[in-house]
Amino acid sequence: MTFKYNNVYINGTSTITGPYEAKGPFNKYYDKSYDNFYCGTKTWEQAESKLLVESVDTVLAKVMKVKKEVDLHISGDLLNQIVSTNYASATLGIPLIGIYSACSTSVLGLILGSNMLDSDQIQNCVVSVSSHNNGSEKQFRQPVEYGGPKRKTATFTVTGAASAYLSRKESPIKIESATIGRVIDLGVTDPYHMGAAMAPSAATTIYEHLKETNRDISYYDLVLTGDLGVYGKKILTEYMRLEYHVELNHYDDTACMIYDLENQPVFAGGSGPACLPLVVYSYIFEKMKRKELKRVLLVATGALLSPTMTNQKLSIPSVSHAISLEVNHDLS
Amino acid sequence: MDKNKYKMLVNKYTPKENRLYNGLIAFIVGGLMGVLGQFLVSFYAYYFSVPTKDASVFMIITLVFLGCFLTCLGFFDKMVSFARCGLIIPITGFAHSMMSAALEYKKEGLVTGIGANMFKLAGTVIIFGVVSAYLFGLLRVMVIGG
Numbered sequence: 001m002t003f004k005y006n007n008v009y010i011n012g013t014s015t016i017t018g019p020y021e022a023k024g025p026f027n028k029y030y031d032k033s034y035d036n037f038y039c040g041t042k043t044w045e046q047a048e049s050k051l052l053v054e055s056v057d058t059v060l061a062k063v064m065k066v067k068k069e070v071d072l073h074i075s076g077d078l079l080n081q082i083v084s085t086n087y088a089s090a091t092l093g094i095p096l097i098g099i100y101s102a103c104s105t106s107v108l109g110l111i112l113g114s115n116m117l118d119s120d121q122i123q124n125c126v127v128s129v130s131s132h133n134n135g136s137e138k139q140f141r142q143p144v145e146y147g148g149p150k151r152k153t154a155t156f157t158v159t160g161a162a163s164a165y166l167s168r169k170e171s172p173i174k175i176e177s178a179t180i181g182r183v184i185d186l187g188v189t190d191p192y193h194m195g196a197a198m199a200p201s202a203a204t205t206i207y208e209h210l211k212e213t214n215r216d217i218s219y220y221d222l223v224l225t226g227d228l229g230v231y232g233k234k235i236l237t238e239y240m241r242l243e244y245h246v247e248l249n250h251y252d253d254t255a256c257m258i259y260d261l262e263n264q265p266v267f268a269g270g271s272g273p274a275c276l277p278l279v280v281y282s283y284i285f286e287k288m289k290r291k292e293l294k295r296v297l298l299v300a301t302g303a304l305l306s307p308t309m310t311n312q313k314l315s316i317p318s319v320s321h322a323i324s325l326e327v328n329h330d331l332s
Numbered sequence: 333m334d335k336n337k338y339k340m341l342v343n344k345y346t347p348k349e350n351r352l353y354n355g356l357i358a359f360i361v362g363g364l365m366g367v368l369g370q371f372l373v374s375f376y377a378y379y380f381s382v383p384t385k386d387a388s389v390f391m392i393i394t395l396v397f398l399g400c401f402l403t404c405l406g407f408f409d410k411m412v413s414f415a416r417c418g419l420i421i422p423i424t425g426f427a428h429s430m431m432s433a434a435l436e437y438k439k440e441g442l443v444t445g446i447g448a449n450m451f452k453l454a455g456t457v458i459i460f461g462v463v464s465a466y467l468f469g470l471l472r473v474m475v476i477g478g
Contacts, residue, residue, distance in 0.1 A: 042439060043439045138436055142432075142453070143429075143432040143433045143435065143436035143452070143453070144409075144432070144435075144436060145403055145406065145408075145409050145431070145432035145435050145436065146409060146412075146428065146429060146432035146433070146453065147408060147409030147410060147411065147412030147413045147419075147428065147432075148412065148413075148420070149354075149412075149413055149416045150413070151349060152347045152349065153346060153347065186333070186335055186338045187335035187338065187339065188342065193342070193346065196342040196345075196346070200333070200338065231345050231346060231347065234345040235341060235342060235345045238341060238344075238345070239333070239338075239341060242333065242341070243333050
């Protein structure tokens with residue numbers, strides 16, 4: 001399902017990260033980074049909530065708005081009952097739509113916000129997302145201090161929160177169109193190879209977006225997937241070629257960008273809902289503002305993993321949502 | 333693309349784990365753990381003048397303590413990631429799995445956190461350890477009569 005938007009803009013963004021992201025290549029672009037996983041709180045879950053609150057406060061300060069002026073907050077995270085979002089929202093006090101779409105939450109939030117703005121239901125909204133490495137390890141994998149070996153295909157959940165302020169007021173970055181993806185399951189059962197689980201859903205969403213907008217892949221200066229990782233990226237490229245005869249020439253994956261893969265212990269790269277927006281709101285937006293990139297297709301990839309279901313020997317379904325961002329030429 | 337064809341595509345781009353290297357490291361480290369264990373048994377038996385059976389218990393206590401202590405200091409997980417089964421199979425792995433779970437859940441309370449979750453990983457070892465001890469014990473009785 002593809003939507004087209006007439007005047008929805010991203011007026012401001014914020015990025016708050018944890019220690020590992022700060023050691024990655026985009027450190028200078030982040031608004032703030034913490035040097036430990038607790039971020040001044042007692043637990044990882046509370047730390048994630050704090051990151052989320054700070055990211056909303058930071059973006060509102062940038063666009064010079066107060067919380068009362070914000071119509072809606074759309075937010076999500078990875079933890080059970082999306083607790084980080086709910087507890088952050090109790091502090092923020094902005095009307096909330098809490099969403100869960102695993103690592104594709106960021107783009108799903110942008111799509112929901114854009115739809116409501118385009119249909120004049122709201123005047124503005126803040127879309128945020130967060131994830132926490134240790135919080136996710138605890139919930140989905142093994143205890144953090146447990147050193148059981150991991151495979152090369154495993155990914156490292158990003159710690160951080162990112163927010164975007166959306167409205168109809170013109171700004172350099174325009175949200176042009178978006179595609180809601182289908183849930184795809186091609187039988188991958190390995191929770192340590194999520195790139196393989198997610199690649200077919202990313203491919204399907206990219207293909208449907210191109211078909212429904214009548215575009216060729218060359219229309220975009222860059223196609224950016226969320227967290228497929230080093231091996232998932234290769235699988236997607238070949239899958240697109242075999243299944244849809246589409247060559248992904250200008251393509252990258254934020255999981256492979258956010259960390260220094262050579263020197264940081266992150267296996268196949270980053271993952272988590274915050275991975276894509278942390279890279280996009282910092283480095284990619286900077287490039288778009290400098291007009292080095294004009295049209296970017298973001299494809300957030302989400303593995304809808306549940307330890308209960310994988311223990312029941314079921315495979316991992318996944319969903320990807322795409323959103324097309326353009327540099328607003330009217331402003332230049 | 334059907335599931336089988338996709339599986340082939342995934343396998344093509346899935347890196348092989350270096351099993352020979354990992355096995356060798358585990359063999360060497362596991363062997364060294366055995367040497368350390370034997371040294372401790374001899375040490376306790378000689379210096380404390382206790383029977384070998386009691387010295388073995390002291391050795392187990394020492395290794396469990398070391399596993400727990402190094403886990404709490406925060407670097408035993410890195411050692412385990414490197415040595416793999418060389419440190420997981422000996423009693424140190426058991427201690428490590430218990431202690432890491434206890435650390436993970438200590439913020440959720442003594443009963444609902446540590447008590448309920450400490451054996452999250454080690455519980456399996458205990459259950460199947462008891463079951464296999466029972467089975468092999470039974471087998472031994474039937475074959476050689478005790």
